[in-house]
Amino acid sequence: MSPIRSSFVVTLAAVAAFALAGCGERPQVVTYKQGTYQGKADTPPWSGAQWGGNKQQWDEAIHQRNQAQNEYKRIGG
Amino acid sequence: MARMKFLCDAERCIACNGCVTACKQENDVPWGVNRRRVVTMNVGVPGERSISVACMHCSDAPCMAVCPVDCFYHTEEGVVLHDKDLCIGCGYCFYACPFGAPQFPQTGAFGVRGKMDKCTFCAGGPEPDGSEAEFKKYGRNRLSEGKLPACAEMCSTKALLGGDGETIADIYRDRVLRRGKGAEVWGWATAYKLPPAGAKPPAANGGTKS
Numbered sequence: 463m464s465p466i467r468s469s470f471v472v473t474l475a476a477v478a479a480f481a482l483a484g485c486g487e488r489p490q491v492v493t494y495k496q497g498t499y500q501g502k503a504d505t506p507p508w509s510g511a512q513w514g515g516n517k518q519q520w521d522e523a524i525h526q527r528n529q530a531q532n533e534y535k536r537i538g539g
Numbered sequence: 540m541a542r543m544k545f546l547c548d549a550e551r552c553i554a555c556n557g558c559v560t561a562c563k564q565e566n567d568v569p570w571g572v573n574r575r576r577v578v579t580m581n582v583g584v585p586g587e588r589s590i591s592v593a594c595m596h597c598s599d600a601p602c603m604a605v606c607p608v609d610c611f612y613h614t615e616e617g618v619v620l621h622d623k624d625l626c627i628g629c630g631y632c633f634y635a636c637p638f639g640a641p642q643f644p645q646t647g648a649f650g651v652r653g654k655m656d657k658c659t660f661c662a663g664g665p666e667p668d669g670s671e672a673e674f675k676k677y678g679r680n681r682l683s684e685g686k687l688p689a690c691a692e693m694c695s696t697k698a699l700l701g702g703d704g705e706t707i708a709d710i711y712r713d714r715v716l717r718r719g720k721g722a723e724v725w726g727w728a729t730a731y732k733l734p735p736a737g738a739k740p741p742a743a744n745g746g747t748k749s
Contacts, residue, residue, distance in 0.1 A: 507668065510683050
C-alpha cells in the first residue's frame with residue numbers, strides 16, 4: 463500500500479470514527495422513582511453569605527420580622 | 540424549627556389586592572400567572588368576606604403526591620417548592636391542589652402550557668440563593684435575606700399573616716381575644732375593636748407592649 467493511500471485510509475477511519483461518535487446515545491431522561499424528589503438539591507436560606515450558616519441568627523431575624531406583623535406590638539395596644 | 544405558614548384573617552381583609560400586587564412586583568410574575576389572588580364571597584351582601592389565597596405550603600401536599608416526575612420537595616422550614624427543570628407541565632398538580640395554586644404560563648416550550656409556577660413563600664427554588672437564575676425561574680428569595688413573603692409584609696390591614704406557624708397563630712389568637720369575638724365578627728368597628736377610652740385590653744399571649 464502506498465504511503466498516500468495508507469494515510470488516506472487512516473484519515474478516512476478517523477473521520478468515520480468522529481462521525482460515528484455523534485451517534486452515541488446517552489440517557490436524556492431522568493429515571494423516576496415514585497415518591498422521592500428527583501430534582502436539584504436546594505440550600506437552606508441561612509447558608510448564604512449574609513448568615514454564614516448561622517441558623518440561630520436567621521431564626522432570630524425571622525422571629526423579629528414576624529413580630530412586625532403584630533400591630534398591637536408595633537403601635538402599642 | 541420554624542414551620543412556615545400563611546394565615547388570612549377574613550374579618551380584616553378588605554380585598555384591596557395589595558398582596559397580589561406585591562407578589563407580582565416582587566417576583567416579576569408574568570401576565571396570566573397569579574401566584575396569589577383575593578376571593579370574595581357573598582359580594583355586596585352584609586357579612587361578605589374576602590380571603591387572600593395562594594399556595595398554603597401543605598404539610599402533606601397533594602401536588603407532591605400526584606406529580607409524575609417528583610419535582611416537588613419540602614424545605615426544612617416546611618415550604619413546598621419545585622424544580623422547574625424537571626416539571627413537564629402536565630397539570631396534575633393543578634387538579635390535585637384544593638386552592639388552585641399551581642399556575643401555567645401560556646407561552647413557552649410546551650406551546651399553550653408551560654412549566655408550572657406557584658407561590659414559593661418568597662423562598663426561591665433549587666438554584667443558588669439570590670442568583671439571577673433563581674430570580675428568573677422562581678422569583679426573589681426573601682427568606683435567605685431574613686425577610687418574610689412580600690404579600691404578608693405589605694398587607695395594609697395585616698389580614699394576611701405569613702411566617703412561623705406558631706408565631707402567627709399567637710398573633711391571631713391575641714387579636715381575636717382583643718376584639719372579643721370569633722367568626723361572627725363583621726365590619727371595621729368589630730374587626731379592629733379598639734378598647735373604650737381608659738379601658739385596659741385583655742392580657743393575652745404576646746400582646747404586651749414592647
